[in-house]
Amino acid sequence: xxxxxxxxxxxxxxxxxxxxxxxxxxxxxxxxxxxxxxxxxxxxxxxxxxxxxxxxxxxxxxxxxxxxxxxxxxxxxxxxxxxxxxxxxxxxxxxxxxxxxxxxxxxxxxxxxxxxxxxxxxxxxxxxxxxxxxxxxxxxxxxxxxxxxxxxxxxxxxxxxxxxxxxxxxxxxxxxxxxxxxxxxxxxxxxxxxxxxxxxxxxxxxxxxxxxxx
Numbered sequence: 133x134x135x136x137x138x139x140x141x142x143x144x145x146x147x148x149x150x151x152x153x154x155x156x157x158x159x160x161x162x163x164x165x166x167x168x169x170x171x172x173x174x175x176x177x178x179x180x181x182x183x184x185x186x187x188x189x190x191x192x193x194x195x196x197x198x199x200x201x202x203x204x205x206x207x208x209x210x211x212x213x214x215x216x217x218x219x220x221x222x223x224x225x226x227x228x229x230x231x232x233x234x235x236x237x238x239x240x241x242x243x244x245x246x247x248x249x250x251x252x253x254x255x256x257x258x259x260x261x262x263x264x265x266x267x268x269x270x271x272x273x274x275x276x277x278x279x280x281x282x283x284x285x286x287x288x289x290x291x292x293x294x295x296x297x298x299x300x301x302x303x304x305x306x307x308x309x310x311x312x313x314x315x316x317x318x319x320x321x322x323x324x325x326x327x328x329x330x331x332x333x334x335x336x337x338x339x340x341x342x343x344x345x346x
Contacts, residue, residue: 251281
């Protein structure tokens with residue numbers, strides 16, 4: 133049996149499960165394109181059942197993109213700190229002094245802000261220092277109330293999305309802050325063995341000495 137044969141069997145099993153509104157737990161071989169199988173099964177079912185809604189959770193952005201390639205009109209959603217806050221960014225810019233590294237980071241963000249539609253840090257290639265600086269410009273719910281913020285716009289999109297794709301850690305926000313899950317018909321969790329660790333990290337906040345100093 134080839135990997136393609138196994139992929140077809142997996143896709144058929146997923147399709148059957150979706151049609152029956154059942155539950156399915158499976159482990160696919162390493163060479164099997166399970167992401168393509170899931171994408172096709174969901175996409176085909178969604179085309180027939182246009183009023184049913186789907187939530188697909190994965191362990192990382194690369195996995196999300198591989199699944200999303202096979203799904204039309206999927207909406208991506210990330211945890212709030214993955215989105216830039218223009219308001220916090222301009223406050224950071226207005227500080228009196230900046231190091232060379234901070235200046236380079238500011239220039240990179242300025243150029244990117246003119247082009248981005250989603251405002252997600254995954255669109256950027258950030259170096260170690262820049263990843264640390266991101267915590268000064270990302271979206272924080274207690275300080276970012278702007279309805280035009282990237283994160284706020286993303287939350288509006290998911291209200292009408294038929295297919296939502298996100299990281300495992302997104303589940304914490306959807307469970308506690310958003311009514312989306314109340315209207316979900318199907319949930320698929322990719323790499324479920326990593327779900328517990330990813331969700332625990334999502335509800336744990338860490339602070340650097342530099343963050344506290346500022």
